[in-house]
Amino acid sequence: MAGVDAFIAAPKTLLGVTGDGDWQRQEDTEGGGLEYRIVWPISVTGVARATDAGASLVIVGHPNDVPQTWHLNLLFGGARVAGLDVEHDDRPHSNSLRRAGQDVPYKIKGSHAHLWDDNKHLATLGALPVHLHIARLLPDSLATNSSNRFSRTLYWFCEQQNIVPPSATLTMPPRYSLLV
């Protein structure tokens, strides 16, 4: 767990960022191509070490959702250690009762963030949490749908995780037709 604390606290950079061309359509086994992904490896304090090889920011986008939805995932040590989910407003998330009602609400509807500090109590001596059960609503500034909401959530999440945000402007992929 201390390793994750140090990882989150350390300044980090994303490797291989070029822009919207980084999106890759995921071809599922039945050819649905239901989502797009970006995987950026992460370098810690400018020294890319093999031991950090699992560190990455994985973005999953669903451009055909109305409105569009996406998920930002900070991976480290083979686990998701922080995340941000832009969801439909009617999608609830229940917070674990180990924290709900204290400083986080019992339930959240819509987009939310899973922060390491809120979830690290779920780690054990030998294992990182499989799920980040505690979520918080996004700040009001990120709550509204607008054309640049994707890049604003990405920047906010990077700042929260001490990651230098990408200098390129990123947008969600355009909607695609299933009738190709």
Add this chain to the structure above:
Amino acid sequence: MIDEATIRASLEEMQSYTRLEDGVRVTTHCMYPTNSLVQVMVRGGKEEFHIADDGGALREASSVGLEIGPVKHAFTSLVKKQGLQVSNNAIIAPAVPIEGVGATIVIVANASKEACQWCFDHFRYRRPRKFKEVLAELIDQQFGDQAKKGVQVLGASNKQQVFEFAIPRDDRLVLIDSVMPDPNSVNSRIVANLDVRNLKSARYEQYIVYDDQEKWKAGDLQLLRMAADIVPFSSARTVFRGIGAG
């Protein structure tokens, strides 16, 4: 004492019914392993209703970054006992009349939850390798200070070609490069290595190491092979041991 209306109101806050173009999205009380609530779609007319999770189980697992593999066979065996089917990664119920809608929503939602749990039990997060750094570490382990970095060699074209690593061995110089599965990387490594190979000098021994965890086009590997000996990373340690012995 609390009354049932208050409890009902609290529980109903969790549920929702959202009308979409082709049906109604229902938020159920069933919960995925992530603690997000399961949603199902209800479509249909006056007599028959079609209820499905629209791929929600797979999507929930995929959204957190898991590397997803084939699921149809596993999902089918999980849900068939409830009379459900799997199509395009979605769990779907056979058409039911209006009196079966509520019960079917519950069955589909619970099946979706089980299928999502199966994904978490069987899929992992992909660990992207920083390939160049991993290779550098391996070379450092194997050759230590003997490995020179960024070595220039004058090619047959009279142009200086740069190689990532060079290891002197008696009167030979072992040149090692890494290559990534993109056209720029492939082309530049082919040009540099061919230029030196065209010297037809016994002094140079050339290797190009590629990450065999990545997807490669067979044609690219063929072209690289024309320029140097190509080594999959998974075999690099063995190959380098041979160089060390030489």
